[in-house]
Amino acid sequence: MTADLLVAGGGLAGLVFARRAALAGHRVRLFEAEGVFGGQVTRQDVAGVALDAGAESFATRGGDGPGTVLALLGELGFADDIVAPAAGSPAWVQERSDRAFPLPAAGLLGIPTVLDESLLPALGTDGLARARQDATLPPDEGATAKTLGALVRARMGDRVVDALVAPVVRGVHSTTPDALPLDSASPRLREEFRRTGSLAAAITSIRSTSPAGSQVAGVRGGVFRLVDALVADAAAHGAELTTGAPVTAVAEDGIEVDGRRLRGIPVLARPRRAPDPTRRITVVTLVVEAPAWRGAPRGTGVLVGPAAQSVRARALTHLTAKWPWIREALGEREAVRLSYDGSAVADAADVAVRDAETLLGAPVDLLLDHTVRTWDRWGRAGSGDPVLAVGEEVAGTGLAAVVRQAEALATSLTVERASGHPSGERERMEE
Ligand SMILES: Cc1cc2nc3c(=O)[nH]c(=O)nc-3n(C[C@H](O)[C@H](O)[C@H](O)COP(=O)(O)OP(=O)(O)OC[C@H]3O[C@@H](n4cnc5c(N)ncnc54)[C@H](O)[C@@H]3O)c2cc1C
Incomplete structure (x- = not known):
C-alpha cells in the first residue's frame, strides 16, 4: 500500500498538517493511537455540559494572517463562534496564603507597563519606587541579561519579579523567571529593549503591534470543536484518518502500523521520546453551587505563587x-478548573x-460534579532527526505555535511538489 504522506499522530498538529496537505492534493494517511483524535485538544462532559478537557484558548498573535488559529477557524466556518474572554476582569495572583492582588493590565508575563499606585498592593512603596527606576536607569543596565528574571531584576527590581512575574511564568511556562531564557519568554523583548532602553517602553511597543483587545480567544462551545471539523474537512479532501492505530516504527521510507509496513514519506506528529516526568500535570474541573x-x-482566575503554601494548585481558571x-x-452553577504539578492524588x-x-x-x-485528568508533557526535542515532524516537540507549546508550524510544513511540501521535489527536504527538524 502506498501514500504520499504517512502522518503518525492525530493531535492538532497532525490534523492540521493532514488537512492542508490533502487540500494541496497529496495522498495522506494519518494514524492516531488513541480511540479519539485531538490529543491535548479534547472534550469532557461535566455536569452534563461539554467543556474543553485540554486547551481552552489560543493566542491571537498574528491576527488572522496565514498560518494562524484565527485563519484556520475562519476557513472551517467558525468565524462567528470565535469568542474573547470576559472583559474587565484581569487574573489575580495569590502570592502568599493570605495575600492576593490583581495582575497589572497591559503588561507582559506580569511585567507592568503603567507604574502607578494601582501596583501598591503588589509591590509596596519601596517596590514601586524601585520599579519606576526603569525609566531613568542607563539603557545598557540589563542589556546582557540572558534570562527574563535577570532583565526584570536589573530594570525593575526583585519585588516585580517575585510578586508579579514568578507566578505568571510558573503558570504559563512551568519554570521560574531566572530559568526562562529571554528569547523563549518573548522573541521580540531583547530587540525592543535595545531599541527603547526601557523595559516598560519595550513591552508597550510589543503590545501596541498586537491586535487590540485580548491576547487570547476561545471557541463558543469549546476549542475541541475544531478537531471534528478538521477531521471532516481532511477526509472530504481525500485524507484517510484512522483511530486506534499506534505507529510502532518509523523509518525514512515508511512507517509500521499494526505490524504492517506502509511505504511513503513519514511525518511525525507525536512525541518521539518518553514523557518528561517533571512536566506531568493534573487538571481538576469542578462544577459547584457557590453563589458567593x-x-x-x-x-x-488566579495564578498561585510558590510562597502560597496552603494551596496545592498552581493555577485556577474561573x-x-x-x-x-x-x-x-x-x-446558576459555577465552574472552575485547577491545575496541579504531578499525578492525581486520591482525594483530588x-x-x-x-x-x-x-x-x-x-x-x-x-x-x-468533577473530573480529574492527568496529562503527560514532553519537552522540546533536539535537532538531527531525519524525519519530517510537526507539533509541540518542534513548534513549542500552544495551539498558535503548533498550527503555524504544521501549516508551514504542509505548505512548503506543496511548493516543493509543484517544483517536482515532493520530499520536503527543506523542512526537516532543524529547531
Ligand atoms: C491541560 C492542558 C491545557 C492546555 N491549554 C492550552 C491553552 O489554553 N492554549 C494553548 O494554546 N495551548 C494549551 N495547551 C497546549 C496545547 O494543547 C498543545 O500544545 C497542543 O495541543 C499540542 O498539539 P500536538 O498535536 O503537537 O500534540 P498532541 O495533542 O499531544 O498530539 C499528539 C498525538 O499523537 C498521538 N500518538 C502518540 N503516540 C502515538 C503513536 N505511537 N502512534 C500514533 N499516534 C500517537 C497521541 O495520542 C496524540 O493524539 C494545553 C495543554 C494541556 C494538556
Missing part, C-alpha cells in the same frame, strides 16, 4: 467568569474544592 463566586471575585458561553450553559476533588475556596475567597455550598 458570582461577580468573579478574582477575575478570570471558567464561568472567563467564558460567557460557559456561564450561559451552566446557569476535595483538595481542589478547598483550594478553590481559598483562591476565590468564598465557600462552595455543594460539589455537583
